[in-house]
Amino acid sequence: MKLTIKKRKNITRDIKQATFISIVILMIFLLVASNEITHYKVAITTQPLNGCLITDSLPCTDTSKKTISEPFLPDPKLNAQQRFLSVIASRLPTIPQSGTYEYILLRAYGAVFVNQDIGIKLPQKNIFANEQETQEFQDSLTMSHVDGTKDCYLQKSAADALNKARIQQQIPLKSGYGSGDCTRTFNTNLRFWYKYANNQILAKVQQGKETKILGLVAPPGTSQHLWGLAIDLRVSTKEQRKALNQNGWFQTVQHDVPHWTYMGLSEENLPLFGFNKQIVQGITYWITPL
Template sequence: MKITIRKKRNITRIIRKITFISIVILMIFTLVASNEINHNQLSITAQPLNRCLSTDSLPCTDSSQQTTLQPFIPNPELNDQQRFLSAIAKKLPTIPQPGTYEYILLRAYGAVFVNQDVGIKLPSKDIFANEQETQDFQATLTMSHVDGTNDCYLQKLAADAFTKARIQQKIPLKSGYGFGDCTRTFKTNLIFWHKYANDQILAKVQQGKEIKILGLVAPPGTSQHLWGLAIDLRISNQKQRKALNQNGWFQTVENDVPHWTYVGLPEDNLLLFGFKKKIVRGITYWITPL
């Protein structure tokens, strides 16, 4: 019996679908074997493919079901320090050795490295040597102007989160303008350091003999402000703090009262990521467990 041209086309279409789906399923099982996708995600992914068998449309796609990798969650069986380090290892290529100057800085300012949002850009180390290194990094950032300020710029997701907090509550910058309160240059960081400290104190910090100064001012090239993820504010009530916390902003540098860090995590997750909750003179700080 002769097969009509229409039937031939239908058979060809079915063969193309089966071939396409076979390739996709093979890719999915390869990911499962490499632990890059879990079995729950596999079942979700397979559903639209099964439905695809009953339709004549090509290519076979389903935009309503998209597979996404689950966000990183530290192993709760690890201790605080291990959970924190496992989280920042996703962002920081090399973890400094305990006792080094870099480790001291990571302990003081490393809270930002737990940020799991792919839209946030983090440096590959926690200290910039000079203005050029700082500018090279800042040139890679997606920055956004904070509404209602003169010259306050932050990484876009941090700026958006801060704007949401300001919609909930009136939250003024420390200076009231923006210069120095938000993203800073290496030169500005250096000016602040020389306002409160000097080279002799820096040498003591590098040796681990002086750490209290880190709650007042950051050494040259080490400020979270260089990364576009910190802001200095004038906070006067708990409603303002709550609005900031609800949008991923926390105080992470002990004794630096106006300083806020964009961590990007819900407050309920901070303990899971190893942070230590410490209340000093009525202010809640979330300290790294290093």
């Protein structure tokens, strides 16, 4: 008789536990259905079991790792060149060999490859062969309009950062309005090249015998403007430069005064990535250490 009563008590307890669990599951379901629990909260709840889940609106967090929005900082024990290359190795499938045409272009225009902004897309190489190849890459980008312009578009993160800087300070485009200052087609890049140079100069650049021209115009298929991460501006004051720097925009092509590159980094972090600070005629350039 005592055994039977004990069994009944166990059965009653099990029923209560099952009922309680069912009620909890039902409450969670109702809350999710009514949007009381967001996807981000669910991700945080399940994170210990399923790993870090990324959402569109909030950074991925993990108690054992840095947030995804924080920059990857190279080993400070490495020299400047090694730090720079260690970062871009995760961006470029193949690092060009020293002395090659690709390496020369990486030295001149490769600053963007350290960009840590998860919202941007980088090319898999630093030379596009033709208009079709350029267009295929540009079609894969998320682009956004630069406020106050006619037809100036950049990759969204770059445009957002520029728009913030232009809220702080009035910063006009070089031309004052147009697409030629922003993301360019291959043919526009080609047209600009032949405005200032020719095939003979291109051959010398490819052989490493001429580099000064790279501070004036980019060879066909090599401009940062093709990637939606550069813009030409008319900047004349310290306040304008400060606003741009605070929003991740820097001058990275020496002697190309109007040219600004979206780096997505703070100025204090640039030396950590190996960049050399060079001041030429009062203008601060951040040059790759190659």
